[in-house]
Amino acid sequence: MPPAVNPIYLDHAATTPVREEVFEAMKPFFGPRFGNPSSTHRWGREARAALDEARERVGRCLGARPDEICFTSGGTEGDNLAILGAWRALKEKGRTAVVTTPIEHKAILGAVHQAAREGAEERMLSMTADGVVDPASFDQLVDQDVAVCSVMWVNNEIGSIQPIPEMAATAKQRGALLHTDAVQAFGKVPIDAQKQQFDFLTISGHKIGAPKGIGALFIRRGTALEPLMHGGTQDRGRRPGTENVAAAVGLARAAELTLADWEQNCARLRKLRQKLEAGILSRVPDAVIHGKGAERAPHIVNVSVPGTDSESLLMALDLRGIAASGGSACQSGSISPSHVLTAIGVRPDLASAAVRMSLGSLTTDECIDRVIDVFPALVAKARQLATAEQS
Amino acid sequence: MTRERVLVAMSGGVDSSVAAGLLVEQGYEVIGATMKLFCHGEDVPDRPCCSLDSVNDARRVCEQLGIPHYVLNLESRFGHDVVDNFVDEYARGRTPIPCVRCNTFTKFRDFLKKADAIDARWIATGHYARVVDGELVRGVDENKDQTYFLWGIDRAVLSRLILPVGGLDKAQTRARAHAMGLEVIAEKPESQEICFVPDGDYARILEQRLPADAPALSRGPIVMSNGAVVGEHNGFARYTIGQRRGVPGGFAHPMYVIAIRPDQRAVVIGTREELLGGGIVAREVNWLSDAPRVGDSVRVRVRHRAPLAQAEIVRLDGDEIELALDEPVSAITPGQSVAFYEGDRVLGGGFIEASRPKRGVLPVLAA
Numbered sequence: 001m002p003p004a005v006n007p008i009y010l011d012h013a014a015t016t017p018v019r020e021e022v023f024e025a026m027k028p029f030f031g032p033r034f035g036n037p038s039s040t041h042r043w044g045r046e047a048r049a050a051l052d053e054a055r056e057r058v059g060r061c062l063g064a065r066p067d068e069i070c071f072t073s074g075g076t077e078g079d080n081l082a083i084l085g086a087w088r089a090l091k092e093k094g095r096t097a098v099v100t101t102p103i104e105h106k107a108i109l110g111a112v113h114q115a116a117r118e119g120a121e122e123r124m125l126s127m128t129a130d131g132v133v134d135p136a137s138f139d140q141l142v143d144q145d146v147a148v149c150s151v152m153w154v155n156n157e158i159g160s161i162q163p164i165p166e167m168a169a170t171a172k173q174r175g176a177l178l179h180t181d182a183v184q185a186f187g188k189v190p191i192d193a194q195k196q197q198f199d200f201l202t203i204s205g206h207k208i209g210a211p212k213g214i215g216a217l218f219i220r221r222g223t224a225l226e227p228l229m230h231g232g233t234q235d236r237g238r239r240p241g242t243e244n245v246a247a248a249v250g251l252a253r254a255a256e257l258t259l260a261d262w263e264q265n266c267a268r269l270r271k272l273r274q275k276l277e278a279g280i281l282s283r284v285p286d287a288v289i290h291g292k293g294a295e296r297a298p299h300i301v302n303v304s305v306p307g308t309d310s311e312s313l314l315m316a317l318d319l320r321g322i323a324a325s326g327g328s329a330c331q332s333g334s335i336s337p338s339h340v341l342t343a344i345g346v347r348p349d350l351a352s353a354a355v356r357m358s359l360g361s362l363t364t365d366e367c368i369d370r371v372i373d374v375f376p377a378l379v380a381k382a383r384q385l386a387t388a389e390q391s
Numbered sequence: 392m393t394r395e396r397v398l399v400a401m402s403g404g405v406d407s408s409v410a411a412g413l414l415v416e417q418g419y420e421v422i423g424a425t426m427k428l429f430c431h432g433e434d435v436p437d438r439p440c441c442s443l444d445s446v447n448d449a450r451r452v453c454e455q456l457g458i459p460h461y462v463l464n465l466e467s468r469f470g471h472d473v474v475d476n477f478v479d480e481y482a483r484g485r486t487p488i489p490c491v492r493c494n495t496f497t498k499f500r501d502f503l504k505k506a507d508a509i510d511a512r513w514i515a516t517g518h519y520a521r522v523v524d525g526e527l528v529r530g531v532d533e534n535k536d537q538t539y540f541l542w543g544i545d546r547a548v549l550s551r552l553i554l555p556v557g558g559l560d561k562a563q564t565r566a567r568a569h570a571m572g573l574e575v576i577a578e579k580p581e582s583q584e585i586c587f588v589p590d591g592d593y594a595r596i597l598e599q600r601l602p603a604d605a606p607a608l609s610r611g612p613i614v615m616s617n618g619a620v621v622g623e624h625n626g627f628a629r630y631t632i633g634q635r636r637g638v639p640g641g642f643a644h645p646m647y648v649i650a651i652r653p654d655q656r657a658v659v660i661g662t663r664e665e666l667l668g669g670g671i672v673a674r675e676v677n678w679l680s681d682a683p684r685v686g687d688s689v690r691v692r693v694r695h696r697a698p699l700a701q702a703e704i705v706r707l708d709g710d711e712i713e714l715a716l717d718e719p720v721s722a723i724t725p726g727q728s729v730a731f732y733e734g735d736r737v738l739g740g741g742f743i744e745a746s747r748p749k750r751g752v753l754p755v756l757a758a
Contacts, residue, residue, distance in 0.1 A: 311461075311463060311464060311505075312504075312505055312508035312509070313508075315422075315461050315505070315508065315509050316508055316509050316510075318459065319422070319459070319509055335462075335464055336464060381508075382508060385504065385507050385508065389504070
C-alpha cells in the first residue's frame with residue numbers, strides 16, 4: 001500500500017538519484033555521438049574528444065592530471081584495481097604486506113583477503129571506539145615491508161573521517177603506497193592530489209548524482225600497477241575494454257556540480273543532521289549514536305536503540321514510507337550485525353539494533369520532522385513488545 | 392477503509408507463493424518475508440549466502456504480485472532452537488523431528504514477533520492445513536496434510552493465522568500459480584528433505600558438530616532383544632527405529648532396528664513383530680483445543696502420512712501423556728511426534744518419549 005504521505009529517502013550513502021544536468025549531459029552519447037573512442041574516423045573522434053574532456057574534468061576535481069584518472073565501473077572495481085594491482089606489481093620487490101582497517105567496505109576487505117590468498121601478509125589497523133584509526137597502530141604496522149595500505153576516508157556506515165593527508169605523508173616516508181576509498185568522502189572533505197600524498201583514490205559516480213556503473217580511480221603518475229583485466233590498450237592498458245563514454249561524461253558533470261557548492265551543501269546537511277540527532281536523543285535519551293566523538297562527514301547518522309532490532313525497525317520504517325538501512329546487507333538481503341560496528345567494539349545487541357540514515361539532496365526539514373516523529377514512536381512500540389515478551 | 396495487513400512466510404516454493412497471491416486477491420495488504428534460517432558458508436564471508444535461490448524466487452514472486460519483500464535473519468534462533476536440538480537428540484539415541492520445532496519456535500513464534508513489529512494483524516504460511524472457527528483442521532488434500540508438523544504451535548497463534556492453500560490440493564495450487572502468472576515457481580519440485588540437510592546426509596551434520604569420540608558416532612554392538620550380540624555398528628546416531636539398512640542379514644525373517652540403547656551404545660534389532668508397539672508415552676504435550684481427559688479416545692498419528700490409529704488416554708500428568716493403542720502400531724520412535732486428532736480437528740500433540748509393549752495377553756476388544 002502506498003504510504004499516506006510522501007516517502008522519505010534517507011539512504012543517500014547507498015545511492016543517489018541522477019542529477020538532471022548529468023542526465024542531459026549524457027544524452028548525446030546515447031544518440032548521435034555514439035562512436036567508439038578508439039575509432040579513428042569522425043564518430044570515433046567525437047567520442048574520444050568527450051572522453052578526453054571528461055578525464056580532464058574529473059582530474060581537475062581531484063587535483064590530478066588527466067593521465068592519473070582511470071575510469072572504472074565503480075567503487076568496487078577501483079578498490080580492487082588499486083589493492084590487487086599494487087600488490088601484484090610490488091610483491092616481487094620485497095614488499096609483502098598489505099595493511100587496512102577492519103571498518104572498510106567489503107570491496108576493500110575482499111581485495112585484501114584475495115591478496116592474502118596470493119601470499120600477502122594481511123595487517124589490520126586498530127580502531128578507536130569512535131571509528132578512527134589508532135595512530136600508534138598505523139605507525140607500527142605501516143613499515144618498509146608494506147606494499148599498499150588502504151584506509152577509507154569517510155566510513156560509509158558511521159561517517160567517521162580518517163586523517164588521510166597525514167597518513168599518506170607517513171606512508172610515503174616509508175615507501176608504502178597509500179590507497180583511500182573516497183566514495184563517501186568526495187564532496188564532503190577537501191581532496192587535492194597535488195597537496196595530499198595518497199597514491200590511489202577511489203570515487204564512485206552513483207553516490208554523487210551520476211549513474212551506477214561508473215567510477216574513477218586516481219593513480220598517481222609513475223605508480224606501479226598490474227591491471228586486473230587483459231585486452232586492448234584502452235586507458236593505457238590499465239583498464240581494457242571500450243570506454244563507457246556517456247557515463248564518464250556523466251561522472252565529470254556530477255563531480256563538478258558536487259564541488260561547485262560542496263561547502264554550502266555540507267553546512268546544510270550538518271544542520272539537518274544536528275536536528276535529526278537532537279530530535280531522536282530528546283525523545284529516546286538512551287539512543288546511541290555511533291562515532292559521535294569522531295570528526296564525521298555531515299550526511300551519516302548511525303543510531304542504535306537498546307532493546308530494538310534493526311531488521312524489524314527497518315521494515316516498520318519502510319512500511320511507513322521511510323527508507324533507511326541496516327548493517328551490511330548480504331546477498332540474500334538479510335541483515336547481519338555490521339562488521340564496522342563490531343570492529344569498533346559496539347556491543348552485539350546494539351550492533352544488531354543499528355539503523356543508518358544518510359542525508360542528501362532529497363532531504364528537507366520536513367523529512368527530518370517526520371522522522372523525528374515516527375522513529376521514536378516505532379522504537380517505543382518495539383520496546384513495548386520486547387517488554388511484553390519478557391514478562 | 393484500510394486493509395488488514397498480513398505477513399506471509401515465503402520460502403520461494405509454490406505453496407507459500409500461491410498463499411501470498413490468494414491473499415492479494417482477497418484484498419489484504421500483503422507483506423512477503425523469507426526467513427533465512429541457516430548458512431553453511433558462515434565461516435566464508437566472501438561466499439554468497441546459502442538458500443539464496445529460494446530467497447530470489449520469493450522476491451521474484453513478490454515483485455510479480457506487487458508486494459514488498461523482506462528477508463528475516465533468524466539464523467541464530469533457528470540454530471539454537473532447531474539445529475542444536477537436532478544434534479542433541481541424535482546424540483541421545485533419538486530421532487528428532489526438526490520441522491515440528493521449526494514451526495513451534497521459528498515460524499509461529501519468532502515470525503509472529505516480526506508481524507507484531509510491523510503491526511500486521513495476521514500471519515500466513517503455505518501449509519496444507521486449515522483454521523476453522525479458531526481450531527486447526529487437516530488440509531483437504533489428504534496426501535499433503537501437514538498438521539502432523541503443526542501440533543506444537545501456541546494455541547493463541549490460531550486467532551492470527553491464515554492458511555490460504557489448506558483448502559486446495561496440490562494440483563489446484565499449481566494451477567493457481569499458473570493462473571497468477573507465477574511461472575518461476577509453478578512447477579518447482581516438492582522439497583522432501585530437511586532444509587538444513589539438503590543432501591539428506593544428516594550424519595555429516597552430526598560429524599561436524601559432535602566431538603570425534605562422541606558415543607553416538609562411535610562403534611558399538613548390534614544386539615538382539617535377548618541381548619545376543621550379532622554384529623557391530625559405527626555409531627547409533629546413524630540408525631533409526633524401523634530401519635533395515637545396515638542391519639546384519641542371515642536371519643529367518645527380515646530384521647529391523649527396534650530400539651537404540653545409548654547407555655550401552657547398542658542398536659537393538661528384531662522382527663517386524665517386535666517393531667510393533669501397543670502404547671505411547673509422550674512429553675512436551677501441547678493442546679490446540681481444550682485438553683481431553685483420561686479415558687477419552689483420540690486418533691493418533693506417529694509419523695507423517697502414517698494412517699490414523701485409535702487410542703485411549705490412560706494417563707495425563709502435566710505435559711506428559713500416555714496412550715494405549717487399540718491396534719498395535721509399527722516403529723513408534725522416541726524423538727518423533729505424536730499428533731492427536733478428533734475427526735479432522737487437531738487436538739494437540741507431543742514428542743514421543745517411549746513406546747509401550749503390546750497389550751498382548753489382554754487385547755482390548757471394543758468396549
